[in-house]
Amino acid sequence: MSMFLSPDDWVRHGKGSVFQFSIGDDDFVRTLELAMLPAYAPYSIIGTYKEKREGGYVGLHREVELRDFIKLKEEGLWQFFVKSKKISSGLVIDDVFNVDSFLAVNGLINIQHGRSFRGSVEMSSIGVVGEVVNIKTGIVRRHAEYVEVYKKMRKMIASVQSIIKE
Numbered sequence: 802m803s804m805f806l807s808p809d810d811w812v813r814h815g816k817g818s819v820f821q822f823s824i825g826d827d828d829f830v831r832t833l834e835l836a837m838l839p840a841y842a843p844y845s846i847i848g849t850y851k852e853k854r855e856g857g858y859v860g861l862h863r864e865v866e867l868r869d870f871i872k873l874k875e876e877g878l879w880q881f882f883v884k885s886k887k888i889s890s891g892l893v894i895d896d897v898f899n900v901d902s903f904l905a906v907n908g909l910i911n912i913q914h915g916r917s918f919r920g921s922v923e924m925s926s927i928g929v930v931g932e933v934v935n936i937k938t939g940i941v942r943r944h945a946e947y948v949e950v951y952k953k954m955r956k957m958i959a960s961v962q963s964i965i966k967e
Contacts, residue, residue, distance in 0.1 A: 848874075
């Protein structure tokens with residue numbers, strides 16, 4: 802039995818946390834690297850996407866080191882998750898149907914960066930599902946470590962964004 806949570810049994814408890822921002826790729830990658838708490842290192846980035854196959858779309862993913870984040874973005878991906886290899890050691894997502902939901906209910910930090918809509922690039926955002934509840938038992942789990950990393954990311958991004966705007 803996996804120690805990781807299934808989106809079939811676990812859902813967000815409360816509203817979660819989201820922060821929108823607008824900074825360029827280079828500044829964003831440097832900020833990400835500075836924001837990662839050493840206690841939970843090393844980190845990686847998981848890019849998620851859907852691919853059309855017979856019978857519909859399939860959720861797929863690619864995992865790279867943090868420094869290679871922009872390579873995924875340049876391939877057209879815009880939905881990502883920050884994974885601490887220490888917090889989520891042993892996390893296997895190869896046989897997961899809904900990758901985005903699986904990563905979210907397990908606390909990984911969501912990044913949407915570079916998404917375009919009708920020809921214009923949307924604001925970027927980071928978000929985390931800090932607590933989940935089991936729909937069968939009512940048990941609540943808190944992703945305290947990922948919430949801690951999210952708060953540091955948010956603080957660093959806000960600081961960089963404010964410097965850029967000056």
